[in-house]
Amino acid sequence: MWIGMASITMMFGAFTSAYVVRQAAGNWLEFGLPNIFFISTLVLLLSSVSLHASYRSFTAEKVKFYKPLLILSAVLGIAFIVLQYQGWLTLFSIGVDLKGNPAGSFLYIITGVHILHVIGGIVALLIGIINAYTLKFKVTPKRKINFELLLHYWHFVDLLWVYLLIFLYLSR
Amino acid sequence: MSEVTTFNEEVLIEEQGYDDHFHEHHHEDKYKSSFIFKYIFSLDHKIIARQFLFTGMFWAIVGSAMSVIFRLQLGFPDESLAWLKPMLGRWIMMNEETGIGTLDPQFYYALVTMHGTIIVFFVLTAGLSGTFSNLLIPLQLGARDMASPLLNMLSYWFFFLAGLVMFFSLFLSTGPFSGGWVAYPPLSALPQASSGSGAGMTLWLVSLTLFVVSVLLGGINYITTVLNLRTKGMSLWRMPLTIWAFFVTAIIGLLSFPVLVSGFFLLIADRSLGTSFYLSEIFINGQALDYVGGSPVLYQHLFWFLGHPEVYIIILPAMGIVSEVLSVHARKPIFGYKAMVYSILAIAFLSFIVWAHHMFMSGVNPFISNFFVIFTLIIAVPSAVKVFNWITTLWGGNIRLNSPMLFAIGFVSMFISGGLTGIFLGNSAIDIQLHDTYFVVAHFHIVMGVAAFFGMFAGIYHWYPRMFGTFMNETLGRIHFWMTMIGAYAIFWPMHYLGMAGVPRRYYRFDSFDAFGQFTTMNEFITIAAIVTFAAQILFVINFVWSIKNGKKMTTKNPWLATTLEWTTPIKAGHGNWPGNIPTVHRWAYDYGKDGKDFIPQIMPLSEKEKAEEVH
Numbered sequence: 001m002w003i004g005m006a007s008i009t010m011m012f013g014a015f016t017s018a019y020v021v022r023q024a025a026g027n028w029l030e031f032g033l034p035n036i037f038f039i040s041t042l043v044l045l046l047s048s049v050s051l052h053a054s055y056r057s058f059t060a061e062k063v064k065f066y067k068p069l070l071i072l073s074a075v076l077g078i079a080f081i082v083l084q085y086q087g088w089l090t091l092f093s094i095g096v097d098l099k100g101n102p103a104g105s106f107l108y109i110i111t112g113v114h115i116l117h118v119i120g121g122i123v124a125l126l127i128g129i130i131n132a133y134t135l136k137f138k139v140t141p142k143r144k145i146n147f148e149l150l151l152h153y154w155h156f157v158d159l160l161w162v163y164l165l166i167f168l169y170l171s172r
Numbered sequence: 173m174s175e176v177t178t179f180n181e182e183v184l185i186e187e188q189g190y191d192d193h194f195h196e197h198h199h200e201d202k203y204k205s206s207f208i209f210k211y212i213f214s215l216d217h218k219i220i221a222r223q224f225l226f227t228g229m230f231w232a233i234v235g236s237a238m239s240v241i242f243r244l245q246l247g248f249p250d251e252s253l254a255w256l257k258p259m260l261g262r263w264i265m266m267n268e269e270t271g272i273g274t275l276d277p278q279f280y281y282a283l284v285t286m287h288g289t290i291i292v293f294f295v296l297t298a299g300l301s302g303t304f305s306n307l308l309i310p311l312q313l314g315a316r317d318m319a320s321p322l323l324n325m326l327s328y329w330f331f332f333l334a335g336l337v338m339f340f341s342l343f344l345s346t347g348p349f350s351g352g353w354v355a356y357p358p359l360s361a362l363p364q365a366s367s368g369s370g371a372g373m374t375l376w377l378v379s380l381t382l383f384v385v386s387v388l389l390g391g392i393n394y395i396t397t398v399l400n401l402r403t404k405g406m407s408l409w410r411m412p413l414t415i416w417a418f419f420v421t422a423i424i425g426l427l428s429f430p431v432l433v434s435g436f437f438l439l440i441a442d443r444s445l446g447t448s449f450y451l452s453e454i455f456i457n458g459q460a461l462d463y464v465g466g467s468p469v470l471y472q473h474l475f476w477f478l479g480h481p482e483v484y485i486i487i488l489p490a491m492g493i494v495s496e497v498l499s500v501h502a503r504k505p506i507f508g509y510k511a512m513v514y515s516i517l518a519i520a521f522l523s524f525i526v527w528a529h530h531m532f533m534s535g536v537n538p539f540i541s542n543f544f545v546i547f548t549l550i551i552a553v554p555s556a557v558k559v560f561n562w563i564t565t566l567w568g569g570n571i572r573l574n575s576p577m578l579f580a581i582g583f584v585s586m587f588i589s590g591g592l593t594g595i596f597l598g599n600s601a602i603d604i605q606l607h608d609t610y611f612v613v614a615h616f617h618i619v620m621g622v623a624a625f626f627g628m629f630a631g632i633y634h635w636y637p638r639m640f641g642t643f644m645n646e647t648l649g650r651i652h653f654w655m656t657m658i659g660a661y662a663i664f665w666p667m668h669y670l671g672m673a674g675v676p677r678r679y680y681r682f683d684s685f686d687a688f689g690q691f692t693t694m695n696e697f698i699t700i701a702a703i704v705t706f707a708a709q710i711l712f713v714i715n716f717v718w719s720i721k722n723g724k725k726m727t728t729k730n731p732w733l734a735t736t737l738e739w740t741t742p743i744k745a746g747h748g749n750w751p752g753n754i755p756t757v758h759r760w761a762y763d764y765g766k767d768g769k770d771f772i773p774q775i776m777p778l779s780e781k782e783k784a785e786e787v788h
Contacts, residue, residue, distance in 0.1 A: 105447040109437060 036090060040083035041165055044118075047076030048158045051125075055151050059144065063137050070132055073154070074125040081115055081122075110164060117157050124150050184775050185740060185755045213329075215321035216747050220328050221307035222639060225632075227328075227335060228299020229713065235290035240706050242283045245275045247699025249681040263347070277680045281350035282368050284678055286342065288353030289376070293383055294338070296486040296624045298331045301425075304489055304631050305394050305418040307639065311738035312412050314403025314755050316748045319396040323389045330386035334379045341375035349376040352678065354475055357450035357468045361442045364456055373443075377436055384429045391422040403737075405757035409513075410774070412736050412761040413506060416513050417492025420520045421485050428481035428524070435474030442466070469534055476527035483620050484523045487587075488516060490627020491558060494580045496761075497630045498562055500734045501577035502569030503770060505762035508561040515554035522551045532600040533607040541600040548598035555591055559584060570765075575649030579630035582657050583623050589661075590619025593668065608678075611671025614664045622660045629656075632716070637731055641743050642723030648715040652708050659705030666694050735773045736761050 054069030088108065128150055131143075214220060241260075244253065254273030257264045263279035266272075306324065310317055318324045341348040350368030351359030355376065363370040398419045402411070411419075438449040442463075450471045451463035499506040506512060528536055528544040562584050571577065593615040596602050606612060629652075636644050675688050682688040682695075730739040737757070741749050755775045759782075763772040767781065778786065 105441065105449060109441055109447075113434075113437065 036083055036087040037165060040080050040087065041161065043076050043083060044080045044158050044161055047073045047080065048155055050076065051151055051154050055147055058147060059139065061137075061139060067129075067132050070125065070129050074122055074129060077118060077122045077125065077154075081118060084111060084115055087111075107168065110168070114157075114161055114164060117160070121150075121154050121157050124153065185750065185753055213325060215317070215325050217306045217310050217318050217321070217324060218639070218745065218749075220324055221303050223328050224298060224302030224306060224331070225639075227332060228295050228303060229716070231290050231294040231335065232299065233709075233713065235287050235295060236706055236709060238283045238287045238290075240702055241275070242280055242287070243699040243702040245280055245680070246682075247696045249683060278350060278367055279347055280680050281352075281366075281678070282347045282372070285350050285353050285368070286338075286348050289349075289380075290338070291621065292353060292482065292486070293380065294331075294335060296620070296628075297387065297425075297482070298383070300486065300624060300628050300631075301418065301421055301489050302328070302331065302390060303628075304414070304493060304635075305390070305422070307635060308414050308738060309394055309397050309418055310401070311638070311741065311749060312415055312736050312761075313398065313401060313406055314737050314750075314757065315397060315401035316750075316754070318393050319401055320393055323393050327386045327390035327393065330382050330389065334382035334386060337375050337379040337382065341372050341379070344371050344375070346370055346372060348372040354472075354479065355439075356475075357439065357442065357466075357471050358454055361439060361450050362454070362456065362461075363443060377440060381433065381436060384433050387425050387429050391426040394418055394422040395426070403754050403757055406774075409510075410757055410760045412492075413495040413509070413512055413516075414489075414492040416516055417488045417495075420516050421488045424481045424488075424520050424523060425485050428478045428485075431474055432478035435471055435478075438474070439471065469531070469536070472531050472534055473527070476530045477524075479530060480527040481520075481523045483616070484519055486620050486624045487627075488519070490583060490624045490631075491516070493627045493631040493634075494562065494583045495565075496736075497576050497580040497634050498565050498584075499762055499764065500634070500732050501572045501574065501580070502566050503572075503764050504565055504569040505764050505766075506561065507564040507567075508557070509760070509762060511557055512561055515557045518554040519551060522547055522554070526551065529598055529600075529603075532603045538600065545598060545600050549595065552591070552595060555587075559588055559591075574633075575644070575646060575653055576630045576634035578650065578653040578657075579626045579633060582653065583626040583630060585657075586618050586623040586626055586660070590615055590617075590623060594619060605674065606671055608676055609671035610667040610675050610677055613677050614667035614671060617667075618660070618664050622664070626656075629653075629712070634732070635738075636716075636719070636723075637726045638738055640720050640723070641726045642719055642721075643726065643731070644719045644723055645715050648711060652712045652715065655708035655711070656705060659701050659708060662701035663698050663705060666698055670694065730773075733771050735763055735771050737774060740773065740775060 050069050051073040054066045054073060057063075057065035057069065088111070091104070091107070128147070214223070241256065244251070252272040253264055253275055254266065254271065256275075257266070257273055260275075260279070263276045264273040265276055267274070306318070309315070338348075346367045348368055349355065349360070349372040350366060351373070355373070359365045359369055360373055363373070398411075398415060402408075438447070441447040442449050442451055448463040448466035450468050451461070451466040454461050454463055495506055495512060526544055526548045528540065529548045532541050532544075566581070593611065597606055597612060597615055633644055633649055636642070670688075670691055673688070673691070675682065675691060682691070726743050729741070729743060732739070737755055740755055742751060757774045758777045759772065759774055761774055763774075764770070766772060767779070
């Protein structure tokens with residue numbers, strides 16, 4: 001899992017360094033990030049918190065709390081994607097599109113690939129929810145590890161977005 | 173001859189080993205249920221290793237047959253190739269009046285491109301690492317199987333799928349991708365750029381993306397297995413050098429392949445979404461395209477950030493195999509074990525900060541080039557340490573000159589001669605003359621092509637009994653070695669002279685250039701040598717296939733008298749590798765010729781004398 005994260009980090013590292021290299025080459029369009037990206041960040045951070053809380057109640061065997069919190073995390077994750085899409089629409093309306101200036105192209109590709117990773121996390125979350133409602137509740141070591149992996153991945157995708165946002169914000 | 177130790181592995185493993193309760197679980201059935209699950213969708217690492225080997229060999233034959241065809245074109249541009257018509261179809265253009273068939277220039281480029289892609293990725297990455305990492309990591313570490321057999325199986329099947337897509341692209345009416353294996357834009361980014369840049373390039377991208385998935389799944393597995401599934405007593409510093417090499421290779425692959433994928437994503441966006449990451453103010457057929465502001469150099473940076481580590485992904489496993497084979501067949505401990513490990517780590521680290529030496533002529537800043545020149549030349553240091561240690565391992569050894577040993581020594585020879593020309597090419601000033609000439613072709617074919625193949629052959633001859641329970645024919649093996657050794661030098665040595673005279677690579681024919689007219693006979697010589705060398709490989713394949721059933725049977729568990737754990741398993745090892753307990757390791761992997769004994773296996777407990785020495 002940690003190793004997989006290292007390789008995803010390298011991929012985004014490549015994207016952002018390509019961004020820096022390209023920016024240095026000139027002919028770069030400057031534009032502000034839509035405010036909606038900051039709201040979506042907040043949403044994603046909240047989902048991390050709720051998933052963590054869900055994990056805590058799972059290990060503490062508080063069945064009543066852990067299931068709704070799990071669903072809340074997934075809903076917040078989906079909300080994040082919707083908000084990102086709204087952000088894209090805002091960008092598009094101010095004339096930043098995929099095909100034009102590379103500044104815009106990079107933004108779309110980087111956010112787009114990040115969304116794909118979030119979708120991966122949501123799929124894992126949904127599987128977790130289905131399991132939570134169909135299987136009998138029991139804290140086994142195996143399920144604990146699975147939950148932990150999901151949690152780590154979700155935090156990772158979250159932090160990745162925070163890094164990308166700070167990067168995009170600072171290096172316009 | 174020193175005294176031969178007598179011991180019984182089974183007794184030793186039962187007494188010293190430990191019980192991991194493996195056989196109490198009844199999952200044997202899952203592995204042996206039917207033919208399909210035993211041999212096709214197998215989860216057993218030994219079967220998966222063989223699958224990688226067979227697929228790799230298939231691609232090696234395809235890839236090298238391609239090289240023979242374009243060598244025919246280069247050596248004998250005026251001869252008729254009409255006899256290839258049944259196989260290549262309309263890629264042979266027939267002259268109606270004379271009946272002479274010539275190779276379509278477009279297809280020539282496709283052959284060169286596919287030769288590179290296939291050999292680099294499918295044979296020397298998947299075929300080499302895939303086979304030996306899968307076979308040896310669990311066996312030499314004393315593990316029942318890989319950390320995740322399922323991911324391991326998926327890794328093979330993603331590789332298979334990648335191969336299938338690439339194979340399919342060979343039969344497109346527009347031909348496979350033909351813009352060079354590095355796939356630089358704009359040839360790779362504009363579907364209308366050449367006939368291979370359309371569907372051929374799309375399939376190329378799909379295939380390589382699948383391939384990267386396979387490498388990542390495999391790599392995660394290898395790293396996890398090495399870190400978590402070592403048997404009792406097998407500390408990192410007791411691991412054989414093969415395992416160190418595979419381990420570091422997997423780490424390099426995991427860090428560099430995602431960068432290639434990000435480069436591919438941008439390329440796909442340029443191709444199908446109309447972005448301009450790599451394209452700028454470009455005209456095709458007199459028509460201006462509306463791409464503005466991209467830079468193809470960006471692709472080169474992303475590609476070579478994988479591309480350079482990739483050559484070490486290819487050569488490190490070969491180095492590991494050679495270290496092991498040299499030590500076993502020289503009956504001597506490997507010289508400077510820790511220095512070997514540290515030089516593997518140093519090479520791995522340096523491989524990430526030298527990528528721009530592939531781009532000296534691409535318009536990168538000459539001051540930045542200085543930085544890359546220095547780091548490139550520093551790689552010579554750990555490489556020289558390794559060469560020195562291999563030669564000192566041989567020095568005064570009780571050498572068995574059999575086929576695996578011959579190939580291992582051949583590897584050292586190839587690595588030295590190819591490595592030395594690397595020092596020429598690493599200098600950005602000399603590179604101005606040598607860039608994209610046959611000198612480069614000669615350099616990388618010797619140092620990573622032929623050398624890695626030699627490492628692979630050494631490994632195949634050495635571990636063949638472990639894989640199939642029989643030996644390959646020794647006489648044929650030696651003929652194979654000498655033909656390949658002499659043939660490979662005969663092919664690539666003259667290319668240095670071509671390159672120094674400035675003959676550029678990838679050209680279809682040279683007779684319209686007066687300056688290169690003098691090389692006609694040399695090109696003919698190279699082509700003949702290539703055909704002979706190819707014939708030797710056919711001999712190898714025949715030997716390989718024939719020996720599976722008819723080779724000399726393996727009668728003892730440890731025919732090479734080696735110390736490592738893979739030779740303590742039964743001749744026909746089932747799933748789980750050891751029938752009873754897992755062996756416990758008491759010493760490093762290279763106790764040859766110690767205390768008057770020919771060799772002491774890793775499972776042998778320390779003697780009283782050794783215990784006393786260890787305290788001091």
